[in-house]
Every structure is written in structure tokens, then in C-alpha cells.
Amino acid sequence: MQKSTADSSHKTKTAPLTIKDIAQELGVSATTVSRVLAGKAKEHRISDETAKQVIELSKRKNFTPNAIARGLRLLKTHTIGLLIPDISNPFFAGLARNVTEGLHRHGYSIILCDSQDDLAMERQLLDLLWSRQVDGMIIAPVGQQASHVADLARMPKPVVMVDRFFSDLKIPYVSSDNFLGAKQAMECFFENGHRKIACLKGLSGSAPAEERLRGYRQALSQHGLEVDESLIRGDAFGEQSGYVETKLLLKRRRDFTGIFAMSNLIASGALTALEEEGVRVPEDISLIAFDEQPYLSHFNPPLTTIAQPVERIGDTVVKILLSQMKSPDQPQTEGILLPTSLVRRKSVARIGPAV
Amino acid sequence: MQKSTADSSHKTKTAPLTIKDIAQELGVSATTVSRVLAGKAKEHRISDETAKQVIELSKRKNFTPNAIARGLRLLKTHTIGLLIPDISNPFFAGLARNVTEGLHRHGYSIILCDSQDDLAMERQLLDLLWSRQVDGMIIAPVGQQASHVADLARMPKPVVMVDRFFSDLKIPYVSSDNFLGAKQAMECFFENGHRKIACLKGLSGSAPAEERLRGYRQALSQHGLEVDESLIRGDAFGEQSGYVETKLLLKRRRDFTGIFAMSNLIASGALTALEEEGVRVPEDISLIAFDEQPYLSHFNPPLTTIAQPVERIGDTVVKILLSQMKSPDQPQTEGILLPTSLVRRKSVARIGPAV
DNA sequence: AAAAATTGCTCTATCGTTTGTGCTCTCAAA
DNA sequence: TTTGAGAGCACAAACGATAGAGCAATTTTT
Numbered sequence: 001m002q003k004s005t006a007d008s009s010h011k012t013k014t015a016p017l018t019i020k021d022i023a024q025e026l027g028v029s030a031t032t033v034s035r036v037l038a039g040k041a042k043e044h045r046i047s048d049e050t051a052k053q054v055i056e057l058s059k060r061k062n063f064t065p066n067a068i069a070r071g072l073r074l075l076k077t078h079t080i081g082l083l084i085p086d087i088s089n090p091f092f093a094g095l096a097r098n099v100t101e102g103l104h105r106h107g108y109s110i111i112l113c114d115s116q117d118d119l120a121m122e123r124q125l126l127d128l129l130w131s132r133q134v135d136g137m138i139i140a141p142v143g144q145q146a147s148h149v150a151d152l153a154r155m156p157k158p159v160v161m162v163d164r165f166f167s168d169l170k171i172p173y174v175s176s177d178n179f180l181g182a183k184q185a186m187e188c189f190f191e192n193g194h195r196k197i198a199c200l201k202g203l204s205g206s207a208p209a210e211e212r213l214r215g216y217r218q219a220l221s222q223h224g225l226e227v228d229e230s231l232i233r234g235d236a237f238g239e240q241s242g243y244v245e246t247k248l249l250l251k252r253r254r255d256f257t258g259i260f261a262m263s264n265l266i267a268s269g270a271l272t273a274l275e276e277e278g279v280r281v282p283e284d285i286s287l288i289a290f291d292e293q294p295y296l297s298h299f300n301p302p303l304t305t306i307a308q309p310v311e312r313i314g315d316t317v318v319k320i321l322l323s324q325m326k327s328p329d330q331p332q333t334e335g336i337l338l339p340t341s342l343v344r345r346k347s348v349a350r351i352g353p354a355v
Numbered sequence: 356m357q358k359s360t361a362d363s364s365h366k367t368k369t370a371p372l373t374i375k376d377i378a379q380e381l382g383v384s385a386t387t388v389s390r391v392l393a394g395k396a397k398e399h400r401i402s403d404e405t406a407k408q409v410i411e412l413s414k415r416k417n418f419t420p421n422a423i424a425r426g427l428r429l430l431k432t433h434t435i436g437l438l439i440p441d442i443s444n445p446f447f448a449g450l451a452r453n454v455t456e457g458l459h460r461h462g463y464s465i466i467l468c469d470s471q472d473d474l475a476m477e478r479q480l481l482d483l484l485w486s487r488q489v490d491g492m493i494i495a496p497v498g499q500q501a502s503h504v505a506d507l508a509r510m511p512k513p514v515v516m517v518d519r520f521f522s523d524l525k526i527p528y529v530s531s532d533n534f535l536g537a538k539q540a541m542e543c544f545f546e547n548g549h550r551k552i553a554c555l556k557g558l559s560g561s562a563p564a565e566e567r568l569r570g571y572r573q574a575l576s577q578h579g580l581e582v583d584e585s586l587i588r589g590d591a592f593g594e595q596s597g598y599v600e601t602k603l604l605l606k607r608r609r610d611f612t613g614i615f616a617m618s619n620l621i622a623s624g625a626l627t628a629l630e631e632e633g634v635r636v637p638e639d640i641s642l643i644a645f646d647e648q649p650y651l652s653h654f655n656p657p658l659t660t661i662a663q664p665v666e667r668i669g670d671t672v673v674k675i676l677l678s679q680m681k682s683p684d685q686p687q688t689e690g691i692l693l694p695t696s697l698v699r700r701k702s703v704a705r706i707g708p709a710v
Numbered sequence: 711a712a713a714a715a716t717t718g719c720t721c722t723a724t725c726g727t728t729t730g731t732g733c734t735c736t737c738a739a740a
Numbered sequence: 741t742t743t744g745a746g747a748g749c750a751c752a753a754a755c756g757a758t759a760g761a762g763c764a765a766t767t768t769t770t
Contacts, residue, residue, distance in 0.1 A: 016488075016511060018756055029720050034758055045718055062506075064486035068426045069756030072725045077423060079487075082467075087455070093448040100442065100469050109483060112437075112467040114455050128464060131419035132434075133371075151417075156371060239649065268650050294594065295623050300655030373726055384750045389728060400748055424726030427755045715768065724758085733750075740743075 017063045026053055033058075037065060071133060080321065081129035082110045083139040085117040085164070089237075089265065091291050091310065092140065095162065098314030099138060106322055108135070115142060117203075123148045130155065136321050140164045143206030158324035162317050165207050165335065172324075172333045174316045176308040178208045181340035182215025182260070185288040185306050188342055189258045193352030194286060195225055197258035200245055200266045202237040209237075212262050212290065223355050231256055234266065242269025250277045257285060257351055264291040267303065282349035292343050302345035309338045372418045381408055388413075392420060426488060435676065436484035437465045438494040440472040440519070444592075444620065446646050446665065447495065450517065453669030454493060461677055463490070470497060472558075472591075478503045485510065491676050495519045498561030513679035517672050520562050520690065527679075527688045529671045531663040533563045533645075536695035537570025537615070540643040540661050543697055544613045548707030549641060550580055552613040555600055555621045557592040564592075567617050567645065578710050586611055589621065597624025605632045612640060612706055619646040622658065637704035647698050657700035664693045 019037075023030045028050060035044045036054040057063075071077035080103055084092045100110050111132060115122040119142050126148060129137060136158040141149050143164035152159045153170045165173035189197050199216050202209035213232070220227050230252075234245040242261060249256075250273065261267035267289030274281055281287050281301055289296075292307030320333055374392075378385045383405060390399045391409040412418075426432035435458055439447045455465050466487060470477040474497050481503060484492060491513040496504050498519035507514045508525045520528035544552050554571050557564035568587070575582050585607075589600040597616060604611075605628065616622035622644030629636055636642050636656055644651075647662030675688055 019758095020756075030756085031720065031758075032718090034756095038758085045716085047718060050718080062482075064482055066427075066488060066756050067486045068423055068432060068488045069725090070758080071423045072421075072427050072727095072755090073757050073759090075725065079466075086452070087442070088445070088448045088452040090443070090445065090448070093443045093445070096467070097441070097443040097469055100467060101471070104468075109466050109468070109487065111434075111464050112451070112455060113459075113464070114452055116456070127417070127419055131422045132464065133421060133423045264650075268653060271653050295619075295650070295654075298623060298626050298655060299650075299653045300657075302655075374728095375726075385727075386729085386751080387749065389726095390749095393728080400746085402748065405748080420728095421726050424755090425728080427725090427757095428727045428729090430755070711770100713768100713770080715766100717764100717766070719762105719764090721760105721762080723760090725756105727755090729752100729754085731751085731753105734748090736745100736747080738743100738745085740741100 016066075017061055019063075019065055022054065022057055022061070022063055026050075026057060028054070034065070075133075077133045077135055078108050079132065079134050080108050080110050081113065081132070081134040081137040081139070083113045083115060083122065083125055083129065083137065083141075085115050085140055085142055087112065087114045090293055091163075091263075091308065094310045095140075095314050098311055099318055102315060102318035103321075106318075117142050119145055126152070136160075136325050138162055138317055138321060141166070143203060143208075145205075156328075158321055158328065160317050160321050160324070162313060163208060167207065167335055170332070172320055173335045174313050174320065175207065175335075175337055176313065176340050177337040178211035178340075179215040179218075180337075181290060181306040181308070182212040183219045184340060184342045185260050185290070186216060186219030188288060188304065188344070188348055189260070189286065190219070190223055190355040192286070192348050192350045193354060194258040194348075195223075195355055196228070196231070196256040197260055198231040198233065198249055198256045200242055200259060200261045200270060201232060201234040202241075202262040202266070204235050209262060216260060225355070234262075237263040237265060239265045239269040239272075242266030243273050244269070246270040246273035247277070250274075250279065254279075258348070259285060259287045261287065261289040264289050264293060264296065264303075264305070271299070282347050286348040286351075288348060297345060299347075301347045304345045304347045305343045306340050307343050308340055312338050371421075372416055374418075374420055377409065377412055377416070377418055381405075381412060383409070389420070430488075432488045432490055433463050434487065434489045435463050435465050436468065436487070436489040436492040436494070438468045438470060438477065438480055438484065438492065438496075440470050440495055440497055442467065442469045445648055446518075446618075446663065449665045450495075450669050453666055454673055457670060457673035458676075461673075472497050474500055481507070491515075491680050493517055493672055493676060496521070498558060498563075500560075511683075513676055513683065515672050515676050515679070517668060518563060522562065522690055525687070527675055528690045529668050529675065530562065530690075530692055531668065531695050532692040533566035533695075534570040534573075535692075536645060536661040536663070537567040538574045539695060539697045540615050540645075541571060541574030543643060543659065543699070543703055544615070544641065545574070545578055545710040547641070547703050547705045548709060549613040549703075550578075550710055551583070551586070551611040552615055553586040553588065553604055553611045555597055555614060555616045555625060556587060556589040557596075557617040557621070559590050564617060571615060580710070589617075592618040592620060594620045594624040594627075597621030598628045599624070601625040601628035602632070605629075605634065609634075613703070614640060614642045616642065616644040619644050619648060619651065619658075619660070626654075637702050641703040641706075643703060651698075652700060654702075656702045659700045659702045660698045661695050662698050663695055667693050 019030050019033045023033045033054050036051045041051040113125040138160050140163045146166045161173035217227050234241045288304045290306045292305045296303040374385045374388045378388045388409050391406045396406040468480040477497050493515050495518045501521045514526050516528035572582050589596045643659045645661045647660045651658040
């Protein structure tokens with residue numbers, strides 16, 4: 001075994017460099033190196049010559065200061081916690097992509113936590129994020145219980161909620177205007193003559209589900225139609241829920257002509273059930289789903305959807321978080337609702353005059 | 356402004372607790388608190404009484420030791436870097452979910468980096484991850500260039516490649532058996548009488564694209580068919596590529612009867628193009644895509660696909676990484692290829708006797 | 711030529727934990 | 741009454757980077 005000199009033929013593990021190593025090799029102090037690398041050379045009257053040497057050697061040795069040590073000293077980690085219920089849900093994946101990119105541009109990294117829509121897990125992950133000294137958090141809480149989220153408002157670091165939120169907490173949030181979205185979906189049904197429309201609900205108690213339900217109800221009322229409670233079914237945003245509830249609904253009755261699905265996953269499950277039961281879409285039953293994805297245009301039939309402005313949501317969340325981190329004591333934005341839009345495709349049939 | 360006592364009505368930001376605060380309040384040393392919280396009370400002869408008090412107070416104050424300070428002292432952050440080309444690609448989203456969960460169960464958090472399939476970004480993110488002192492990395496490199504990835508082999512921390520990999524580097528990898536997958540797709544075409552099959556390629560130089568191409572070629576040869584190079588088109592895994600290449604292909608010729616798309620995104624783009632050109636699937640042209648997703652069964656037509664064992668890939672990656680972290684000097688697994696499977700749906704038409 | 715200002719750094723303490731070493735008791739055995 | 745062993749903890753030094761204060765040269769001013 002040789003003594004040291006990097007032997008690149010084998011997997012020679014190089015010991016991590018420190019600022020001291022650089023300093024020693026140049027015969028300067030660690031402070032100097034730190035200041036040069038922080039771009040504060042001028043400010044601290046480091047000679048151009050010294051600065052150049054430090055930079056060059058660092059580059060040559062591929063040295064970057066230990067961010068952990070830095071974080072400890074500065075009490076700032078340049079890390080943001082991102083907590084979402086399910087990264088494999090395209091809506092959240094898109095959001096994660098957007099947020100990750102936006103924050104990266106401002107020098108922040110993100111720690112990704114997937115709560116799997118589990119409250120206990122969520123609580124645990126929140127503790128974990130704090131223990132990791134994140135500078136801020138972006139969370140899409142499971143959404144049914146607020147107590148542990150409420151504690152976040154007392155934390156010394158900014159937090160922003162997204163999608164799932166609690167409007168009564170003193171924590172800013174960004175979301176689609178779910179109420180509006182539901183009404184847009186319903187209006188589309190009405191225009192095409194539908195009046196009996198089932199609602200496949202998402203997680204009860206969560207803001208998106210409740211707001212969408214409110215839109216559903218109000219749209220019916222405004223058109224002088226009665227809300228049939230037995231047409232409101234389901235309690236989760238997943239595919240399973242869409243499948244099961246549609247199955248049950250179809251066993252019981254067939255007098256409704258439209259289904260409003262609160263997520264694309266629910267819609268997907270519903271489609272499976274409809275197919276199994278030999279119900280054609282949209283000839284027998286029309287369908288509108290929340291959440292737009294490009295591939296939905298290849299569905300059979302191409303799905304009419306309510307599109308959420310995912311990018312705008314992500315951008316806004318990032319903007320709020322950055323601004324809160326810059327000036328923690330400014331008045332907080334209370335909550336922002338971004339408008340949805342209807343994407344008309346072919347899953348809604350005209351069955352009569354507009355209501 | 357009151358002095359201190361947490362005033363929960365307002366957003367009173369509580370100063371972060373430290374181990375010293377706990378120690379002081381109990382009249383013991385920080386050492387003792389640390390040892391109790393690390394579960395080393397017995398080992399260090401801390402009385403049950405003291406231990407109980409420490410635990411209780413910590414719980415009551417919701418205290419968790421500062422992981423940053425811990426990381427600095429222990430030179431171990433319990434953080435893993437996850438670098439992928441695009442989190443909004445369902446394949447990687449699924450992988451991320453799996454990996455995140457698996458690592459979390461072992462006490463590790465993940466820092467998510469999305470390179471957006473950009474080499475420069477990838478290089479930058481790798482530096483960033485090292486500077487954050489991750490204990491290990493899971494990377495799906497862009498895949499065209501290996502030099503910066505090769506450096507990883509010399510790092511003192513374990514790295515595992517996934518999906519996109521370089522087999523000649525001394526870094527373990529886990530991936531689908533892309534070669535096999537392509538052959539499975541081709542066999543399905545052959546069984547149904549197809550002999551002229553176009554290939555919509557992914558990113559040139561990346562292992563998945565090259566291996567799938569190899570499978571495509573070999574399958575043709577084995578059946579005594581000539582490889583028509585002009586039927587091999589495209590250079591990216593995205594939707595755009597699928598769309599554009601299909602358009603171009605259709606302008607030029609219509610003598611092929613099948614399309615092998617190297618990703619579901621490519622397939623999606625191809626479908627759009629086919630539709631625009633009035634080509635019916637599968638009546639006029641059959642289609643098989645790599646990457647399975649449940650919703651593909653709702654496509655028009657339901658897509659026949661090659662399914663990658665995403666969960667097994669994720670589990671395996673995690674297993675390898677954990678084992679490398681436990682015993683860094685053990686012989687490394689060189690590379691693991693997991694079998695794919697054909698999901699038969701309705702996008703392949705029978706057009707003659709099997710070849 | 712002496713005082714003042716400027717240049718170009720270095721020294722030291724610090725962030726919050728953990729660890730090796732060592733200190734002070736108490737109680738029993740010799 | 742001294743010695744020894746164990747129990748129960750505290751002290752101080754690290755981990756790597758940074759901010760404030762300070763200090764020796766050199767240059768400028770008067």
C-alpha cells in the first residue's frame with residue numbers, strides 16, 4: 001500500500017478537503033481562504049494576488065467549503081423542506097420540479113419528504129425537517145388535522161402551505177381556486193344539458209375537497225337544481241376510491257348523466273369501473289376530472305379536465321417563501337388562490353338544451 | 356412586547372432549543388443529555404432517574420438535537436443525494452417515491468436534485484451534493500458524458516447509478532434489462548406478423564437507449580430481417596421528440612407497420628402525430644412503448660407496453676447503497692439488471708402469420 | 711522625521727453535538 | 741481507618757467555517 005499520492009487507477013478514496021488544507025498549502029490563514037471563496041476579498045483587503053491563488057487552487061482541487069460546517073456557524077443551511085403527500089402523483093411531481101428548480105436558482109436545495117398521505121408520518125417528517133435546520137418549509141399537509149401544522153406558525157422559520165391548506169392558521173398558502181374550478185366543471189355539464197351529476201370526492205376535510213364540493217353544491221343551487229346527497233361519494237384522491245365508489249354508485253342507480261371526479265386518479269379509477277360495467281363515456285355518462293395532464297388527450301375518450309396552474313402555483317410559493325426569508329417580519333400574505341381553467345375535450349356529451 | 360413565555364395567540368417565534376437549554380433546566384451537563392437522547396444512558400451509567408427526566412423534558416419541549424451540529428461532529432449527515440434527470444417523468448417520480456421511503460425507514464433523508472437532463476446542471480448539482488456532505492448518492496446521470504461521473508468513483512462516499520448508467524465505471528448500478536425489454540417488444544411485433552418496425556430512440560449515448568437499440572437490432576437479425584437504419588429515429592426521451600420524429604417519418608414513408616417507442620412520453624408524442632396524420636392505431640400502425648403506467652389502459656387504444664420493475668429497482672438501489680455505507684470496503688456489486696415484462700393490451704394488431 | 715492612514719493579513723471565539731478522560735462521591739472490604 | 745471499586749456525572753476538545761477585533765508592515769501626510 002502506497003503512502004498517499006492519489007492513485008487514480010483504483011478506487012482510491014480521497015480524504016475530504018477542508019479550508020485549512022487549502023490555507024496551509026498556500027501559507028495563508030483559513031480566514032483568508034474563507035473570505036476569498038465567499039467573494040469578500042475586496043471587502044477585507046485581500047490582495048488580488050492572494051485571492052487569485054486561493055481561487056485557482058480551490059478550483060484545481062475541486063474544493064467547495066463544507067456546507068454543514070457553514071450551516072452550523074451561520075445558523076442558516078440554505079435548505080428548504082418540501083413535504084408532500086405523494087411524489088408519484090403527477091400534480092405533486094410537477095410541483096416538486098417547479099419548486100426545486102426555482103429554489104435552486106436562488107441557492108437553495110430541497111429535502112424531499114413524502115408523507116404518503118399519512119398523518120403520523122407527516123408529524124414525524126416535520127420534526128425531522130426542523131432537526132435538520134431547514135431555513136423554511138413548503139408543505140402540502142395531509143390536510144385533515146391541523147394541530148401539528150399549527151405549531152409551525154410558532155417556528156422561527158417561514159412556512160408556506162400549498163394545495164392542501166388550512167385557511168384559519170396564520171400561515172400563508174397558495175392553491176388553485178378549487179371552488180371556481182368545480183363551478184367551471186359544473187357549468188360545462190349544464191351547458192350540455194346535464195342536471196344529475198355525481199361527485200367523486202377527495203379526502204374529506206382537506207381544503208381542496210371541501211372547496212370543490214362547495215363549488216359543486218353552489219353551482220347546482222344557482223341553477224335551481226337540488227343537491228342529491230347520495231350522489232356525493234368517496235373520501236380519497238386515489239384511483240382505488242374512484243373505482244370502488246363508481247362501482248357502488250352504478251349498482252345502485254343509473255339515473256345520473258355526469259360524473260365530476262375530484263382528481264385525475266379518481267377519474268382513472270372511475271373509467272375502469274365504467275368500462276367493466278359496460279357504460280360508455282360520454283354516450284351514457286359524461287366525465288370531467290380535476291388535474292390536467294397532456295396525456296389525457298389520448299384517453300378514450302379524451303378527457304375534459306379542470307387544469308390547475310401548477311407552474312404559477314410553484315412560482316408563487318417560491319416567491320412568498322423567499323420574500324419571507326429575506327424579511328421575516330414583514331406582514332404575511334394570508335393566502336393566494338390561482339384560477340383554474342377548463343380544458344374541453346370529448347368526455348362530455350350534449351344531451352339536451354343548456355340548463 | 357412581553358418578555359418571553361410563549362404567547363401562542365400571535366406568531367411568537369420561539370428561539371431554537373439546544374441541548375444546553377435542556378441540560379441547564381435540569382441542572383445536568385450537555386454531555387448527559389446527549390448521551391441519554393442517543394440511547395446510551397446505560398452504557399454511560401446515567402441513572403434511570405436522570406434519564407427519565409431528560410427524555411421527558413425533551414419530549415415536552417419537543418426538542419430534537421440539531422442534526423447539522425451532529426453532522427459536523429460525526430462527519431455523517433444521514434443524508435443521501437438523489438440526482439435524477441426529471442422528477443416530473445412518472446418513471447423517476449415512482450423511483451423517487453420508492454427510494455425516499457426505503458431510505459427514510461433506515462433513518463436517511465434525501466436531498467432531491469433535478470438536472471433537467473442538462474449536463475452542466477448535473478455537474479453543478481454533484482458539487483453541491485458533496486458540499487452538503489451527503490453520506491452517499493443515488494444518481495441517474497444524463498448519461499451521455501461520463502467524465503464527471505467517473506470522478507465520483509474516487510469519492511470517499513458510496514454512489515449508485517440507476518437507470519442511466521456507465522458500465523465501464525467502477526460504480527455499481529441498477530437498471531432494467533433494457534436489452535431484454537426491447538427484444539420482448541420486438542417479439543410481440545413478430546408474433547403478430549410485423550416485419551418493418553420503426554424505432555423511436557431515446558437520448559443517444561445513454562445506456563437505456565443504446566441497450567434498447569441493441570435489443571431492437573438483434574431481434575430483427577435473429578428473425579432474418581434486415582435492419583433499416585432509416586427507420587431508427589430520434590434522440591430524446593421526451594414527448595417532443597416522439598411527436599416530431601413520427602411526423603417526419605410519416606412524411607417520408609408509410610411502409611412500416613409498427614413503432615417501438617423507447618418511452619411512454621415518446622409514445623404519447625407519437626400518438627399525437629399519428630392522430631394528426633389520420634393514421635389509426637393499431638389498424639394502420641401498431642405501437643409498443645417502454646414504461647408502464649396504469650392509466651395507459653385508458654388510452655385509445657390501450658397501450659401495449661414494456662414494464663420496468665420500478666419498485667424492485669428502487670429497493671435494490673437502496674439495499675446496495677445501505678450495504679456500501681455499512682461496510683465501505685467490501686467488494687462492490689458491479690451492476691444489476693432486472694427483467695422487464697410485456698404488458699399486452701390493444702395497440703398491436705395481427706397483420707399476418709408470425710415471423 | 712514623526713504621525714497617521716492604509717494595506718494585508720492573522721487570531722480567537724463561536725455555532726451545537728459528541729467523545730475520551732477524569733473527577734467526586736458512596737459504600738464495602740481489609 | 742485506609743483502600744478499592746463502582747456509580748454518576750462534568751470538562752474540554754474536537755468537527756469545519758466565519759465574523760470581529762487586532763496587529764505588523766508599508767505608504768502617505770504634515
